Amino acid sequence: MDPFVPASWLEQHDGVRVVDVRDRWEYDSIGHLPGAVNVPFESFRSDEGEAGKLPPRGEWEDLLSAAGIDADDEIVAYDDTQGVFAARFAVTALLLGHDPAKVHVLDGDFSSWQREGETTTDAIDERRSSANRTQSDDVDPKPAHYVSDPDAETPLVDFETVNELLPAVEAGDVTLVDTREDWEFEEGHLPGAVQVDWRELVDEESRGLKPEAELRALLEARGIVPGKRAVLYCNTARRVSHTYLALRELGYEDVGLYEGSLTEWEDRGGEIVSE
Incomplete structure (x- = not known):
């Protein structure tokens, strides 16, 4: 299990689902990592969910499905608050049954990435040709069918x-x-x-x-x-x-x-x- 992964790891791994948990206006106006989908923190924050604070399982499945994420996808989440909101996304995924080996937080945050890494405000990163574009480049993805694992062990x-x-x-x-x-x-x-x-x-x-x-x-x-x-x-x-x-x-x-x-x-x- 590698809960935190550096920017260099993300740059070297293809096919990873990158999740931006900031507010939509930040994602649209300030920019985001190329290929990242936006799943704002408030969309998976629940006052009356499973175990008190987790979102209801069905809502979580719908949310990730709409983001184009499958249950076997590898995920890296980030925020612009030193990782604390991204960590909540990652732990929510773990507690609702996502494979712990496939859930990570970007070590650093958007501000850290932005110092040297590429960002975009495009809905689809046009800097890559369509021939080279992967699913992770498309941030208006085709809906998936996410199914969580209710029997997974949790802490x-x-x-x-x-x-x-x-x-x-x-x-x-x-x-x-x-x-x-x-x-x-x-x-x-x-x-x-x-x-x-x-x-x-x-x-x-x-x-x-x-x-x-x-x-x-x-x-x-x-x-x-x-x-x-x-x-x-x-x-x-x-x-x-x-x-x-x-x-x-x-x-x-x-x-x-x-x-x-x-x-x-x-x-x-x-x-x-x-x-």
Whole structure:
């Protein structure tokens, strides 16, 4: 599994479905990667979907089908917000059954790509001849028939599971990770949680992940170590998606995603600790 792929990887791989999750006006007016289809973040964001925050499976299938994406396609998503919205797209795909080996986030974002990479505002990239044009060059694609896999294993954990894990968190056997900002954590967090703002994992210059050695040192200083179960949450499951993919990029295997996050936890009367 390679959750994050650099621009050089994308340039070397043909037939990849590139997905731009920015707003439509950004895609049209500012430009996009050649061949990218637009699937805005709000189109797959659901307040009342599967597991609390995922879009209903049927809506997700319709959305990807309209974008010309098949269940066996390799996908690279990007945004212009250091990858956090693209990560949500990728994790949504994973949680609804897309092959983990075929779902990636561009390491960096549109601003990073734009420094050296080619962009376009064309509906179809006219710079390639029709003879050389592939399906990925067409951003008004022929609809596909996307079918998700409801039986795929996912890292999701629910309210009851997190509640049952609290003694293990207190004992130091499980690390509960809050991926929000410092001030949010101080106002209220789950008992025993450690705080890692997802932006701490991002390099300001490259707009992608920090070097591996820096990431490992940062995480291990917070008690997030390989081989020890980690369960992640934020407010509404957006920021946690980026941290989840970053941990998988580093080879962490036992990582749970609390999809309901703090919003559900509070709604269901879970204990909140403030500092």
